[in-house]
Amino acid sequence: MSGPVLVAGVDSSTQSCKVVVRDAATGALVREGRAPHPDGTEVHPGAWGEALDAAVAAAGGLDDVAAVAVGGQQHGMVCLDEAGEVVRPALLWNDTRSAGAARDLVAELGGGAAWADAVGVVPVASITVTKLRWLAEHEPAAAARTAAVCLPHDWLTHRLAGAPGLDALVTDRGDASGTGYWSAASGSYRTDLVERALGHGAVLPRVLGPAERAGTTPGGAVLGPGSGDNAAAALGLGAGPGDVVVSIGTSGVVSAVADVPAADPSGAVAGFADATGRFLPLVCTLNAARVLDATARLLGVDHAELSRLALAAPAGADGLVVVPYLEGERTPDRPDATGAVHGLQLGTSTPAHLARAAVEGLLCGLADGLDALVAQGATVGRVLLVGGGARSEAVRRIAPSVLGVPVVVPEPGEYVADGAARQAAWALSGAGAPPAWASTAEQRYEADPAPSVRARYAGVRDLVAPRPGA
Numbered sequence: 376m377s378g379p380v381l382v383a384g385v386d387s388s389t390q391s392c393k394v395v396v397r398d399a400a401t402g403a404l405v406r407e408g409r410a411p412h413p414d415g416t417e418v419h420p421g422a423w424g425e426a427l428d429a430a431v432a433a434a435g436g437l438d439d440v441a442a443v444a445v446g447g448q449q450h451g452m453v454c455l456d457e458a459g460e461v462v463r464p465a466l467l468w469n470d471t472r473s474a475g476a477a478r479d480l481v482a483e484l485g486g487g488a489a490w491a492d493a494v495g496v497v498p499v500a501s502i503t504v505t506k507l508r509w510l511a512e513h514e515p516a517a518a519a520r521t522a523a524v525c526l527p528h529d530w531l532t533h534r535l536a537g538a539p540g541l542d543a544l545v546t547d548r549g550d551a552s553g554t555g556y557w558s559a560a561s562g563s564y565r566t567d568l569v570e571r572a573l574g575h576g577a578v579l580p581r582v583l584g585p586a587e588r589a590g591t592t593p594g595g596a597v598l599g600p601g602s603g604d605n606a607a608a609a610l611g612l613g614a615g616p617g618d619v620v621v622s623i624g625t626s627g628v629v630s631a632v633a634d635v636p637a638a639d640p641s642g643a644v645a646g647f648a649d650a651t652g653r654f655l656p657l658v659c660t661l662n663a664a665r666v667l668d669a670t671a672r673l674l675g676v677d678h679a680e681l682s683r684l685a686l687a688a689p690a691g692a693d694g695l696v697v698v699p700y701l702e703g704e705r706t707p708d709r710p711d712a713t714g715a716v717h718g719l720q721l722g723t724s725t726p727a728h729l730a731r732a733a734v735e736g737l738l739c740g741l742a743d744g745l746d747a748l749v750a751q752g753a754t755v756g757r758v759l760l761v762g763g764g765a766r767s768e769a770v771r772r773i774a775p776s777v778l779g780v781p782v783v784v785p786e787p788g789e790y791v792a793d794g795a796a797r798q799a800a801w802a803l804s805g806a807g808a809p810p811a812w813a814s815t816a817e818q819r820y821e822a823d824p825a826p827s828v829r830a831r832y833a834g835v836r837d838l839v840a841p842r843p844g845a
């Protein structure tokens with residue numbers, strides 16, 4: 376008796392690799408696995424390959440899987456030589472060393488509006504094109520050896536295909552739109568911007584349509600095109616127009632599925648594409664779940680206790696404010712900033728006040744992102760809260776007051792990997808739309824808006840010390 380047709384989805388995210396195996400027809404979870412990634416903002420892609428192998432093994436292998444697709448952290452610069460070998464470790468989305476290159480590139484093209492017009496994105500250090508310029512300036516020999524440039528998910532898809540030649544590299548609209556040299560609005564590469572940044576041209580992955588097959592694995596499984604993790608999450612959640620997804624992972628992300636591309640000359644909103652043929656205007660911060668990790672470490676408690684402490688303090692933490700720029704910041708563009716604690720008094724020097732201020736600080740950054748998205752025309756119907764940080768009860772309960780809207784928290788899950796699996800099922804079926812998988816249970820959180828928390832944060836968010844040596 377033959378069983379259900381199975382598909383697999385991969386989330387190769389900043390901190391780990393997750394694999395889900397699902398029933399292609401119903402979406403039912405069959406099995407899953409995960410493996411950690413190394414720390415740091417510079418990682419050899421081989422480490423992602425090893426983590427993928429380990430996560431696949433933990434998920435029971437792919438031998439019985441008919442199709443697989445990869446969602447991955449966006450923007451990372453993977454440089455390959457003529458032979459397809461990795462030239463140097465990849466610089467990740469949260470590596471800020473190319474901040475100066477970003478400023479130079481923006482000025483060279485005549486400012487933010489010119490970039491927003493050209494590719495829908497105003498480059499900051501996260502965006503791939505700035506990393507190419509950094510490479511050309513700081514490691515010219517590595518830049519000269521670079522024959523092809525791709526992204527983390529592209530490289531893993533290529534590896535799953537058995538690493539055929541450079542000409543077989545493929546990507547999708549969602550991830551291509553985060554490079555700074557592919558325009559979601561026109562659907563085409565700006566190879567001149569690659570040449571400007573890198574000093575010469577390079578092979579770039581062919582951009583596939585949302586359900587176009589990317590080939591097969593040596594074992595015969597169909598490969599979906601994959602996507603950036605945020606586009607994959609939107610697909611996994613079944614987000615549609617009016618839905619805003621707030622993700623608290625390593626990055627903090629506010630994004631919305633849209634029918635028209637965004638082009639924000641201020642650079643706050645990135646004009647990305649989604650994984651279904653539409654668009655995904657998106658705001659991203661560098662500091663999200665790790666702000667909770669760091670605060671828990673400071674207080675010597677686990678996440679459950681951090682959450683309990685945060686909920687024990689009053690809203691606004693009696694004026695204590697954490698500015699959470701622990702990694703510098705991307706939105707607003709403050710690559711050289713550090714975090715800060717403002718408003719310390721004897722009465723606010725308690726673990727509960729600090730826990731509350733940390734949760735509120737990270738949420739204030741996301742609330743600013745939501746405002747920016749709305750200013751670009753997004754409509755806010757449902758706000759879906761996902762990512763590792765959404766497992767915190769304090770985050771879930773404080774989010775509606777800081778964001779100023781109710782939030783819906785889907786059952787904790789791996790929505791990026793789920794989106795990739797759904798895409799794999801779509802590519803396998805050849806249908807005009809992704810399979811209609813049942814949505815998961817969700818919980819709704821409401822609270823009175825707390826504008827005073829945001830006002831106090833806005834008053835101090837620029838009062839931060841530079842990073843040493845900046």
Ligand SMILES: Nc1ncnc2c1ncn2[C@@H]1O[C@H](COP(=O)(O)OP(=O)(O)O)[C@@H](O)[C@H]1O
Binds near residue numbers: 763
């Ligand atoms: N219960 C929790 N409360 C707060 N943070 C959590 C909790 N569980 C996990 N996290 C944090 O979430 C992050 C991982 O989230 P995830 O969305 O998987 O990130 P990424 O996709 O960027 O790798 C880690 O920093 C982890 O410590």
Ligand SMILES: O=C(CO)[C@@H](O)[C@H](O)COP(=O)(O)O
Binds near residue numbers: 626
């Ligand atoms: O840079 C962005 C979006 O532009 C990040 O969202 C990365 O895609 C990493 O995502 P996580 O690992 O935090 O999920």
